[in-house]
């Protein structure tokens with residue numbers, strides 16, 4: 001099946017210069033990652049704190065300028081960096097200089113021709129690299145077009161408290177994206193805001209209140225409404241539940257899950273908890289120290305994890321079973337097992353059935369053997385547990401109670417009013433064909 005790529009991330013690097021003087025150093029928060037996200041897919045990005053997940057999301061929405069690599073949204077370049085081209089020019093110049101100096105110091109032969117050739121080659125290489133830099137910068141320069149494109153990529157933030165302006169009413173917060181997009185008709189703006197509030201499980205009356213009047217879960221719903229009002233195609237959810245009370249986490253996850261299917265959204269779901277992404281994601285990429293170490297369908301990753309880091313993350317997931325918990329073995333990941341060297345370099349390779357693992361050639365051979373012996377994965381469609389959560393009242397500080405009806409259960413017609421996309425429910429079996 002031909003799948004439309006909504007997002008393409010190619011060799012993305014995001015390096016931060018920190019400290020000064022002797023303490024100056026470069027933090028390679030994201031260190032050359034590549035992945036594609038297909039239309040209608042939920043792509044999970046997981047890893048422990050500090051592995052670069054948030055930086056990846058923020059670089060995609062252009063909160064940071066990428067150091068290197070490319071980001072394409074529906075084929076259009078929306079971000080990237082030129083550091084590698086500049087580095088290549090510097091390196092080529094240094095190499096050419098060293099070669100020319102060596103030839104000049106050799107007084108026994110006439111090396112004029114060779115030197116001229118080196119200079120000519122260098123000139124050509126520098127010209128090609130500069131042209132490439134120019135092309136990239138030019139692609140970035142279509143500002144108007146880029147602003148429109150970026151509207152289609154929205155982000156939900158980890159902390160709903162700090163991400164909402166306390167001095168703005170909910171209506172002002174949600175409508176901001178519409179106003180930035182040039183909409184001025186306050187009647188239409190009001191209608192759209194009220195509509196989207198219903199879609200996320202709130203009520204129109206909430207529009208006139210301030211963020212502090214809401215509970216954590218409700219604030220996250222406001223954040224979701226703010227992202228959805230501009231009818232995005234790609235939603236980047238950066239740990240949307242990690243700051244929330246456990247009792248309401250599942251509500252927000254289920255809301256996102258429903259919205260994803262009702263509005264046919266494509267989602268990059270960032271989380272540190274593998275158990276959360278399991279039921280939500282079609283595919284999952286596991287990140288460790290700025291690199292993707294494993295990328296596979298959700299089923300493959302859980303049923304047949306290959307990279308030792310993924311195995312260690314999985315071993316950390318608790319199960320609500322005391323007998324299992326008593327015997328559960330947690331093991332830690334020791335990166336020294338890999339023995340990487342200059343001649344034994346790792347890379348991310350498909351070891352079979354679109355199951356990618358980061359490893360050296362020897363490791364990849366072993367992973368391939370392992371994957372060929374593995375039993376076929378069973379499809380799991382278990383919904384997120386909402387047992388106690390459904391009962392858990394979201395403590396509303398606001399005067400009136402929250403609408404209990406889950407947003408995505410809103411009639412298709414309502415969703416239609418908030419998006420250009422066909423509101424029809426997607427078929428349940430939306431698993432990506434591999």
Ligand SMILES: Nc1ncnc2c1ncn2[C@@H]1O[C@H](COP(=O)(O)OP(=O)(O)OP(=O)(O)O)[C@@H](O)[C@H]1O
Nearest residue numbers: 016018027029048049050051052053054055056272
């Ligand atoms: N603006 C910045 N300047 C310097 N270093 C940064 C910056 N942002 C992130 N980092 C560093 O980059 C690394 C990756 O951070 P990032 O927040 O992307 O990780 P994360 O996996 O999302 O972690 P968490 O789950 O805790 O948010 C960390 O070492 C962090 O300290």
